[in-house]
Amino acid sequence: MDRVRALSNGVEHVQYVSTRGSAPALGFQDAMLAGLARDGGLYVPEAWPRLSAGEIRNLAGKRYPEQVLEVTRPLIDGAIPEDDLAEMVEQAYAGFAHAAVVPLKQMSSNAWLLELFHGPTLAFKDVAMQLLARLIDYELSRRGERATIIGATSGDTGAAAVGAFAGIACVDVFILHPSGRVSEVQRRQMTSVAHDNVHNIALEGTFDDCQSIVKALFGDHEFRDRMKLAGVNSINWARVMAQMVYYFSAAVALGAPDRAVSFVVPTGNFGDIFAGYAAKQMGLPVDRLAVATNVNDILARMLSTGRYELDGVVPTISPSMDIQISSNFERVLFDALERDADAVNALMRDLSEQGGFSLPQGVLDVLRGDFDAGRADEQETLDEIAATYEETGEVVDPHTAVGLLVARKLQLAAGTPVVTLATAHPAKFPDAVKRAVGFEPKLPPHLADLYQRPERFDTLPNSMDAVRAHIEMNSRF
Ligand SMILES: *Cc1c(COP(=O)(O)O)cnc(C)c1O
Numbered sequence: 001m002d003r004v005r006a007l008s009n010g011v012e013h014v015q016y017v018s019t020r021g022s023a024p025a026l027g028f029q030d031a032m033l034a035g036l037a038r039d040g041g042l043y044v045p046e047a048w049p050r051l052s053a054g055e056i057r058n059l060a061g062k063r064y065p066e067q068v069l070e071v072t073r074p075l076i077d078g079a080i081p082e083d084d085l086a087e088m089v090e091q092a093y094a095g096f097a098h099a100a101v102v103p104l105k106q107m108s109s110n111a112w113l114l115e116l117f118h119g120p121t122l123a124f125k126d127v128a129m130q131l132l133a134r135l136i137d138y139e140l141s142r143r144g145e146r147a148t149i150i151g152a153t154s155g156d157t158g159a160a161a162v163g164a165f166a167g168i169a170c171v172d173v174f175i176l177h178p179s180g181r182v183s184e185v186q187r188r189q190m191t192s193v194a195h196d197n198v199h200n201i202a203l204e205g206t207f208d209d210c211q212s213i214v215k216a217l218f219g220d221h222e223f224r225d226r227m228k229l230a231g232v233n234s235i236n237w238a239r240v241m242a243q244m245v246y247y248f249s250a251a252v253a254l255g256a257p258d259r260a261v262s263f264v265v266p267t268g269n270f271g272d273i274f275a276g277y278a279a280k281q282m283g284l285p286v287d288r289l290a291v292a293t294n295v296n297d298i299l300a301r302m303l304s305t306g307r308y309e310l311d312g313v314v315p316t317i318s319p320s321m322d323i324q325i326s327s328n329f330e331r332v333l334f335d336a337l338e339r340d341a342d343a344v345n346a347l348m349r350d351l352s353e354q355g356g357f358s359l360p361q362g363v364l365d366v367l368r369g370d371f372d373a374g375r376a377d378e379q380e381t382l383d384e385i386a387a388t389y390e391e392t393g394e395v396v397d398p399h400t401a402v403g404l405l406v407a408r409k410l411q412l413a414a415g416t417p418v419v420t421l422a423t424a425h426p427a428k429f430p431d432a433v434k435r436a437v438g439f440e441p442k443l444p445p446h447l448a449d450l451y452q453r454p455e456r457f458d459t460l461p462n463s464m465d466a467v468r469a470h471i472e473m474n475s476r477f
Contacts (some may be wrong), residue, residue, distance in 0.1 A: 020345055288412050
């Protein structure tokens with residue numbers, strides 16, 4: 001069965017299809033502006049384009065923005081003129097505090113940390129969001145259109161989205177965060193941005209409630225069309241695409257395409273690790289992809305038992321992974337089901353009606369061919385922060401620590417480099433870090449006065465109608 005078709009060299013632009021099979025196939029720009037497909041599915045390329053070993057080898061030594069252009073070329077496929085794209089990519093990464101954008105740090109003889117937190121809001125989400133905001137602004141301006149961006153956040157997506165879209169004239173941004181369940185640094189990064197196009201909503205509920213409301217608003221087609229809703233959660237294909245680049249970047253630095261590399265990825269919504277899977281489909285030699293979760297471990301349980309079963313969400317010290325419904329998992333499921341949209345629909349129906357679904361054994365075997373999983377509880381996470389500091393002098397954030405502990409537990413193949421994704425800067429989670437190492441990591445200079453900045457947000461009940469009315473009332477359009 002040829003699950004991975006190579007694209008032909010024909011003139012047609014790459015098309016994106018929905019995992020649920022009934023939304024129209026779209027080009028890159030339309031898939032980006034849509035976010036979620038109209039049938040509730042997620043967009044993926046109609047077939048995975050592949051980079052040759054030679055093309056992958058040529059990435060080595062290039063500057064990060066150049067690597068972005070090379071990796072995304074077959075996915076954007078001429079939909080944006082190359083010069084314009086190059087300029088947006090340069091600008092997107094100019095604001096990163098490290099010249100390498102996503103530096104790779106050696107931790108021991110065979111273990112590496114990929115630091116993805118040098119962007120403006122100190123989490124890996126900046127890597128994609130800084131580019132996405134420019135791509136959306138560019139396309140809307142070209143069309144003379146505007147959009148209302150709505151997103152749910154467990155903390156970091158919202159900060160990254162507000163940081164990237166603040167002040168962009170053609171968009172209004174509404175970000176829902178679960179009231180009292182994001183760290184103070186995360187909240188202040190969102191709420192202290194004083195631009196008229198930024199609207200923060202503290203929802204009296206969990207992250208999953210925020211995400212359900214956002215999904216329901218996208219499902220209300222009249223509202224969606226009238227407000228020109230656009231989504232920037234990790235369901236947005238363009239975000240996944242931007243995240244694929246750092247897998248290539250790290251792997252070529254460690255010897256790809258002539259040597260395979262494994263990645264351990266602190267995971268919540270499955271977006272980041274899906275980008276690693278997508279890089280593998282495009283030809284990057286990735287050995288294992290390890291899902292690292294906190295006690296909200298639906299993904300780890302699913303890989304060990306074959307049963308994807310919802311359970312309550314428990315607040316943890318790694319709040320950006322306090323998620324049960326991992327939206328992007330649907331994308332990998334679509335491939336594992338040999339792109340049978342009816343089969344995806346059936347499982348998603350079970351999920352919404354019965355709170356879970358069982359994977360056919362064949363599908364589970366396919367998933368286990370690519371993915372491993374492990375989890376860390378709260379004490380293990382704190383212990384890992386302390387142990388990493390003692391052993392290496394590095395202070396890591398709780399999400400990264402979950403990844404490092406899972407890397408230790410899994411004992412991936414000797415000889416294959418293991419890269420753990422460092423998804424947030426430790427200063428974003430000062431309380432947990434202090435509990436582990438006895439001191440608070442310092443915020444970088446551009447955020448040093450964060451605690452003195454005034455905040456702006458509205459608290460709303462856990463109700464889709466209340467959120468819809470609020471958006472209608474406060475949109476500038
Ligand atoms: C968002 C986030 C994650 C989880 O990423 P997903 O793409 O949702 O799996 C992990 N760590 C941090 C710090 C995050 O902000």
